[in-house]
Amino acid sequence: MADPAKTPTAPTGAGSSTPVSPSSDGTDAPALGTDAPAPGSRISRRQLLGTAGATGLALGAAGGATGYAAARSGSADTADAAPLTSLGADTAMFHGKHQAGITTPMQASGHLIAFDLAPGAGRKEATALLRRWSAVAERLMAGESLSGDTEVARDAGPSLLTVTFGFGHSFFGRTGLEKQRPVALDPLPDFSSDHLDKARSNGDLWVQIGANDSLVAFHALRALQKEAGSAARVRWQMNGFNRSHGATARPMTTRNLMGQVDGTRNPKPSDPDFQQRIFVPEKPGGEVPVWMAGGSYAVVRRIRMLLDDWEKLSVKGQEGIIGRHKSDGAPLTGGSETTEPDLDKLGADGTLVVPINAHARITRPDQNGGAAMLRRPFSFHDGFDADGVPEAGLLFVCWQADPARGFVPVQRKLDRGDALSPFIRHEASGLFAVPGGAEKGGYVGQRLLEG
Amino acid sequence: MADPAKTPTAPTGAGSSTPVSPSSDGTDAPALGTDAPAPGSRISRRQLLGTAGATGLALGAAGGATGYAAARSGSADTADAAPLTSLGADTAMFHGKHQAGITTPMQASGHLIAFDLAPGAGRKEATALLRRWSAVAERLMAGESLSGDTEVARDAGPSLLTVTFGFGHSFFGRTGLEKQRPVALDPLPDFSSDHLDKARSNGDLWVQIGANDSLVAFHALRALQKEAGSAARVRWQMNGFNRSHGATARPMTTRNLMGQVDGTRNPKPSDPDFQQRIFVPEKPGGEVPVWMAGGSYAVVRRIRMLLDDWEKLSVKGQEGIIGRHKSDGAPLTGGSETTEPDLDKLGADGTLVVPINAHARITRPDQNGGAAMLRRPFSFHDGFDADGVPEAGLLFVCWQADPARGFVPVQRKLDRGDALSPFIRHEASGLFAVPGGAEKGGYVGQRLLEG
Numbered sequence: 001m002a003d004p005a006k007t008p009t010a011p012t013g014a015g016s017s018t019p020v021s022p023s024s025d026g027t028d029a030p031a032l033g034t035d036a037p038a039p040g041s042r043i044s045r046r047q048l049l050g051t052a053g054a055t056g057l058a059l060g061a062a063g064g065a066t067g068y069a070a071a072r073s074g075s076a077d078t079a080d081a082a083p084l085t086s087l088g089a090d091t092a093m094f095h096g097k098h099q100a101g102i103t104t105p106m107q108a109s110g111h112l113i114a115f116d117l118a119p120g121a122g123r124k125e126a127t128a129l130l131r132r133w134s135a136v137a138e139r140l141m142a143g144e145s146l147s148g149d150t151e152v153a154r155d156a157g158p159s160l161l162t163v164t165f166g167f168g169h170s171f172f173g174r175t176g177l178e179k180q181r182p183v184a185l186d187p188l189p190d191f192s193s194d195h196l197d198k199a200r201s202n203g204d205l206w207v208q209i210g211a212n213d214s215l216v217a218f219h220a221l222r223a224l225q226k227e228a229g230s231a232a233r234v235r236w237q238m239n240g241f242n243r244s245h246g247a248t249a250r251p252m253t254t255r256n257l258m259g260q261v262d263g264t265r266n267p268k269p270s271d272p273d274f275q276q277r278i279f280v281p282e283k284p285g286g287e288v289p290v291w292m293a294g295g296s297y298a299v300v301r302r303i304r305m306l307l308d309d310w311e312k313l314s315v316k317g318q319e320g321i322i323g324r325h326k327s328d329g330a331p332l333t334g335g336s337e338t339t340e341p342d343l344d345k346l347g348a349d350g351t352l353v354v355p356i357n358a359h360a361r362i363t364r365p366d367q368n369g370g371a372a373m374l375r376r377p378f379s380f381h382d383g384f385d386a387d388g389v390p391e392a393g394l395l396f397v398c399w400q401a402d403p404a405r406g407f408v409p410v411q412r413k414l415d416r417g418d419a420l421s422p423f424i425r426h427e428a429s430g431l432f433a434v435p436g437g438a439e440k441g442g443y444v445g446q447r448l449l450e451g
Numbered sequence: 452m453a454d455p456a457k458t459p460t461a462p463t464g465a466g467s468s469t470p471v472s473p474s475s476d477g478t479d480a481p482a483l484g485t486d487a488p489a490p491g492s493r494i495s496r497r498q499l500l501g502t503a504g505a506t507g508l509a510l511g512a513a514g515g516a517t518g519y520a521a522a523r524s525g526s527a528d529t530a531d532a533a534p535l536t537s538l539g540a541d542t543a544m545f546h547g548k549h550q551a552g553i554t555t556p557m558q559a560s561g562h563l564i565a566f567d568l569a570p571g572a573g574r575k576e577a578t579a580l581l582r583r584w585s586a587v588a589e590r591l592m593a594g595e596s597l598s599g600d601t602e603v604a605r606d607a608g609p610s611l612l613t614v615t616f617g618f619g620h621s622f623f624g625r626t627g628l629e630k631q632r633p634v635a636l637d638p639l640p641d642f643s644s645d646h647l648d649k650a651r652s653n654g655d656l657w658v659q660i661g662a663n664d665s666l667v668a669f670h671a672l673r674a675l676q677k678e679a680g681s682a683a684r685v686r687w688q689m690n691g692f693n694r695s696h697g698a699t700a701r702p703m704t705t706r707n708l709m710g711q712v713d714g715t716r717n718p719k720p721s722d723p724d725f726q727q728r729i730f731v732p733e734k735p736g737g738e739v740p741v742w743m744a745g746g747s748y749a750v751v752r753r754i755r756m757l758l759d760d761w762e763k764l765s766v767k768g769q770e771g772i773i774g775r776h777k778s779d780g781a782p783l784t785g786g787s788e789t790t791e792p793d794l795d796k797l798g799a800d801g802t803l804v805v806p807i808n809a810h811a812r813i814t815r816p817d818q819n820g821g822a823a824m825l826r827r828p829f830s831f832h833d834g835f836d837a838d839g840v841p842e843a844g845l846l847f848v849c850w851q852a853d854p855a856r857g858f859v860p861v862q863r864k865l866d867r868g869d870a871l872s873p874f875i876r877h878e879a880s881g882l883f884a885v886p887g888g889a890e891k892g893g894y895v896g897q898r899l900l901e902g
Binding site for chain 2: 086087088108109149150151152154155156157159212213214215216218222225226233234237238239241242243244245246247248249250254255256257258259260307311326327379381382383384388390392
């Protein structure tokens with residue numbers, strides 16, 4: 001139940017349309033690089049508080065992604081509670097055309113978890129589960145408590161918590177919904193460089209949790225796990241992280257554990273084709289099931305980085321593999337991070353400045369039939385193995401309207417000739433259909449489960 | 452080497468003595484609850500930036516803990532770099548009477564790592580290693596790059612990075628320094644409730660890393676591991692987290708993964724006996740070796756929480772076990788978090804309101820001959836096991852001038868009769884002698900290794 005003592009005060013921001021994002025901390029996420037003021041601009045703390053909760057409105061304005069708006073109803077009159085800072089009060093909206101956690105700015109803490117329906121559980125149990133899960137997600141994303149709350153998130157604001165639900169290929173057989181299974185969920189092709197652990201891949205149901213506070217994220221993870229009850233069991237679970245809000249003045253992109261600027265070429269909501277590349281249309285056509293309207297497909301890859309090998313290379317060697325300068329992500333042919341590379345440029349020695357197998361060249365949309373995906377990863381580090389080798393890398397999560405036109409062609413090309421391949425290992429893989437957001441009073445997946 | 456492009460701008464704060472801590476985000480750490488303004492106070496972003504780096508000066512003033520001051524030399528004239536936000540610019544000082552990471556406000560991200568000297572490595576190699584490690588820690592804590600830097604922390608400020616070095620019992624035999632081994636490092640007694648994994652316990656050398664940005668913390672971890680070279684090998688490593696800066700308006704304490712307010716009774720630098728309880732004196736007497744002047748002893752316990760069992764209890768049941776209200780940490784006998792409990796108070800049914808085996812009663816210094824320790828833990832969550840049980844709990848780290856008078860009597864008492872015992876499991880343990888801070892031009896442990 002809602003607990004008034006917990007309700008934080010987000011004084012004036014609810015509903016504000018000022019396109020200030022308090023989460024512009026070097027994130028990969030789209031609108032920030034273009035619309036948000038640099039985090040270092042001299043905006044007052046009052047201003048920050050005043051616009052807390054407005055995250056994502058810029059996204060809606062720019063790209064039609066209206067799934068984000070201020071959710072917190074003002075409770076500024078609570079006299080004895082100090083106002084939350086921007087980070088804590090930051091709120092993503094549960095209801096909307098799309099689910100949150102796709103175009104939401106990258107969060108500092110994340111959990112990915114997959115469930116399998118329990119033996120004997122079918123469509124009925126899955127329907128009840130999605131209904132319960134949606135109710136939990138809605139409350140927690142608004143910063144409210146649950147009945148029997150563990151209180152791990154108590155005192156904290158929602159901290160931009162997002163909970164995103166998806167369905168895996170196996171879900172449809174278990175629930176008798178095969179006819180509703182999107183063709184886009186057909187298993188990904190095998191890639192020659194895959195070293196996949198099946199036990200940590202796929203699953204009937206997938207949940208992505210992100211927040212700018214680790215306790216808030218853990219609290220949600222635990223609440224959702226408990227809510228699964230006897231209907232579903234944890235198949236696998238992974239933890240990740242990104243740069244903290246405010247740790248950097250860099251406005252646009254973050255770095256991965258290889259030290260590379262990551263996400264430079266992500267599509268932006270201001271791109272004219274952003275919506276059609278990332279989201280299934282409101283009125284899907286052809287083979288796309290109607291219940292996926294406003295949805296997207298998530299490809300999840302646990303990509304281990306072989307850091308000991310990578311770090312033995314010189315910076316010049318690393319830059320040749322990536323095709324960009326390590327310092328600022330600018331192409332080797334010059335300019336800044338956002339400058340277009342001159343792919344034909346030859347160096348003094350007559351060879352291509354951006355090598356033919358450079359990662360940045362191979363992944364370019366114009367080299368892959370226009371394939372574009374929105375990358376929204378978390379880094380991971382699960383400690384060291386017995387030899388002192390870090391179990392670390394990237395929880396790669398990418399979003400696209402059609403994986404066969406987004407992830408697959410790019411990965412196929414990378415698989416054949418990416419200079420980065422010797423330094424990474426794909427350890428797990430998942431592909432999930434993520435339906436559009438729930439309507440008020442509804443739940444995620446309703447159009448599928450009641451269709 | 453230092454990279455000018457990375458040097459962040461902390462405009463005016465260096466050396467400021469204003470006791471504003473930008474890290475007062477519900478931390479357990481001492482001075483914040485008393486001296487710092489509530490995080491919600493309307494201080495401007497410019498003010499915040501102006502005092503960035505001043506963290507810990509309040510501590511120095513209050514308790515004589517002068518190990519913290521602004522380290523960043525101003526580079527406000529760098530025209531083309533946006534100023535870092537408070538979180539990124541926050542700096543702990545490497546040099547000083549005490550090492551950083553003891554009274555430093557709790558950080559959002561932490562790593563604990565233990566090393567064993569490699570076979571054949573002795574005092575000479577250890578000396579060179581501590582010299583190298585100190586140089587790395589000094590640079591990274593100041594937000595500077597290293598030669599051959601992985602660049603994982605590039606663009607980010609130091610984000611209150613601390614690196615703290617300690618020596619385990621076994622270190623002294625391996626280096627021929629047995630005569631310098633403090634009596635206080637004698638192995639902790641066995642506790643009946645221990646389930647210790649030896650491979651994840653103790654070690655020759657121990658390093659605690661904390662930062663308010665996970666990439667900054669990982670970057671330091673990796674740099675220190677690499678610097679160990681052939682001199683030492685990783686014995687164990689654990690990752691932890693705390694509440695993010697700004698996620699809560701709660702000024703004083705944080706919560707653990709049981710949802711309990713944690714750290715309420717921590718000693719504060721303003722306590723008259725804070726220094727003598729937490730730190731070895733500048734002129735140690737008796738059995739205390741001179742090289743430990745200004746040092747402290749860290750007890751590290753990996754405490755697994757049996758959350759499935761704990762969460763089955765009612766809130767009332769949990770509160771009886773702890774002896775405090777879950778909502779705000781106030782004693783069951785009334786008041787607020789900082790109110791003294793009435794330990795003799797009887798309820799309507801004639802029984803003690805704070806049960807005789809309540810955790811908060813048993814751990815009280817006045818019930819343990821004045822034993823006091825400074826608790827500065829991280830929560831941990833390493834995923835779920837095959838049954839969906841979270842491998843989660845507390846990386847308990849406590850600091851005291853003498854573990855035999857700090858940790859041991861309290862733990863002995865807890866071992867006998869703590870109502871909390873059935874819900875936790877001590878899985879690993881370490882005890883480390885943490886020398887005072889390095890002097891300018893010196894390194895941590897110098898008085899031991901060159902003594």
